[in-house]
Amino acid sequence: MISAKLRGALLCSVLLLASACAAEPPAIGEQTPAASPQETGASGGTITTGDVTTSSNVKHVANVPRTAPFDGADDLGTDLAFQGDYAYVGNFGGFGIYDISDPAAPRIVSQVSCPAQQNDVTIYGDLLVLSIDEPRGGAECDSPDGQEWEGLRIFDVSDKASPRYVGAVQTDCGSHTHTMVPAGETLYVYVSSPGPEPDSPTCAPPHELIQVVEIPMDSPESAKIVAKPNIFPERESSEYSSGCHDITAYPEKNLAAAACFGDGVLLDISDPVAPKVVQQLTDTENFQIWHSATFNNDGTKVVFSDELGGGGQATCDRNTPGTKGANAVYDLINGKLERRGYFKIPREQQPDENCVAHNGSLIPVPGKDVMVQSWYQGGVSIWDFTDSAAPKEIGFFERGPYGGGGIAGSWSAYYYNGYIYSSDMTRGLDVLQINDPLTDPAKQVEMDDFNVQTQKSY
Structure with missing residues (x-):
């Protein structure tokens, strides 16, 4: 089972107290998902x-198995x-490059066999970076299973x-995930990873929360760690695992x-090698695993997700x-984050469908x-949080339960130049399009590239 391997996203018992993993009944007045799977x-x-159900404003354009x-x-x-015109798709087996010049007919250009968990991918210039969160026998793709090496691979x-x-x-x-912070001819990469593991040769304590890797664009083979900022050292002796799951710059x-x-955590990265804590948020009542973060375009809000x-x-x-x-939607007021509201998909999923907020x-x-x-087997949701206190879904795509059993569904769903691309764990690459008066202006925005954890204004 994958859940026996993944350190971060799929091991809540390692990350937090085991009791926090159990679902609690909703308290009076708390929002709960709708009972009917058709409500939205x-x-x-x-x-x-x-086996595909969509809101009437979402079209399933293509699937590449x-x-x-x-x-x-x-x-x-x-x-x-x-x-x-290219999409780069990570896979536990390596990564693939797809020609998406015609989104209705994506075409595989190449697939590189390079096994590792979890092979999250970013692209900058001619360089592609993979996150390796599994001990391997060595740095290169043909290295056997082993316990000697894990980190970043560069192509x-x-x-x-x-x-x-x-x-x-x-x-x-x-490296469970990584985040690019470009600075001229140098690419800085923030490495996020859980740990430590006392008996592991690659993950011994202590483990600082962030590792900063410097990649010179003209000599990427000389990339190296240049800093290990421990942004709140008091966590080392706490009940929580050290490390971060995800950072959005x-x-x-x-x-x-x-x-x-x-x-x-809200960070000041004016010096990318020495990020500083502006604010630290803790919410043990509503959040179990602080999984990822997304700024709004103005940088006046942050959406944090909980991977319960x-x-x-x-x-x-x-x-x-x-x-x-x-x-959870937070407004940034006078330099501090204040929670305003919550969003969860309003369609109830089946007991055998893993479903929780994930990458967007x-x-x-x-x-x-x-x-x-x-949302894994909850599919793909499009939602509006312009009113931070009352976010709402405006469209969705989902399939029925995965027939193979086990963990499945959409791992990542991102918008790029008029289309939504979803990386489904077992079914391949899906292409969707939303046609809605609210989102139609986005079709006029052209991106040259897009790495979700390195936001740019539009």
Whole structure:
């Protein structure tokens, strides 16, 4: 089972007290998901074709199934990045490059076999970076299973048909996710990883929360760790695991928001090698695993998500409060974050469908705050948080329960140049389009590239 392997997203018993993993009945007055699987905040009803159900304003444009060498039981789709007419798709088996010049007919250009968990991917210039969160026998792709190495792998993808491995950086406790902070000819990468593990040769204590890797663009093979800022050392002796799960940087505003398992953190990154804590948030009542963060375009709000159960549980049901396994919307007022509201998908999922808030991105609607987000087997949700206190769903896409059993569904769902791309763990790459008066202005926004954890204004 994957849940026996993943340190971060799928091991809540390691990260927090075991009692926190159990769902509690909703308290009086708390928001809960709707009982009917057909209810949604989207107007105009729903459309069902085969095992796919969408709101009437969402169209399923294309699906590219997993193919060899990424069609095994352990070859799960993970994160996405974009550049020009290409999508870069991570997989536990390696990564693939897709030509999306025609979004209705995406085409696989190349697939690089490079096994590791979890192979989250970013793209900058001609460099592609992978996060390796699993001890391997060595840095290169053909290294056998082992206990000696984990961290970042770096590839030159100037030739899309034939990517080339150029180097790697070993990091403590590997790299569960990573975040790019460009600075001229140097690319800084923040490495997020859980830990420590006292008996692990790659993850020994103590483990600082962030590791900063410097990648010179003209000599990526010389990449190295340049800092290990321990932004709140008091956590080392706490009940929570050290490390962060995910960091989103907004370099234009010198800000980053970090989801550090037991805390949400607002950071000043005006010096990218020495991030400083502006504010630390803790909410043990509503949040179990602070998983990820998204700024709105103005940098005046942050959405933090809670991955209740670590991604392996069915938390989108009537027995789980609407404030858990959900998104919390915070307004940034006078430099401090203040919580305003929560959002959770309003469609109840089946007991065998793992479902919780996961990776998403803004839809670039000028003057509005709109987001698309994956929910594992809960599918893909498009929601509006312009009113921070009353966010609402405006569209969705989902399939029925995965017939193979186990963990499945949409790992990441991001908007890029008029379309939504969803990396489904078992079913491959989905392409969606939302046609709605609220989101239509986003079709006028053209991006040259997109890495969700490095936000740019539009």
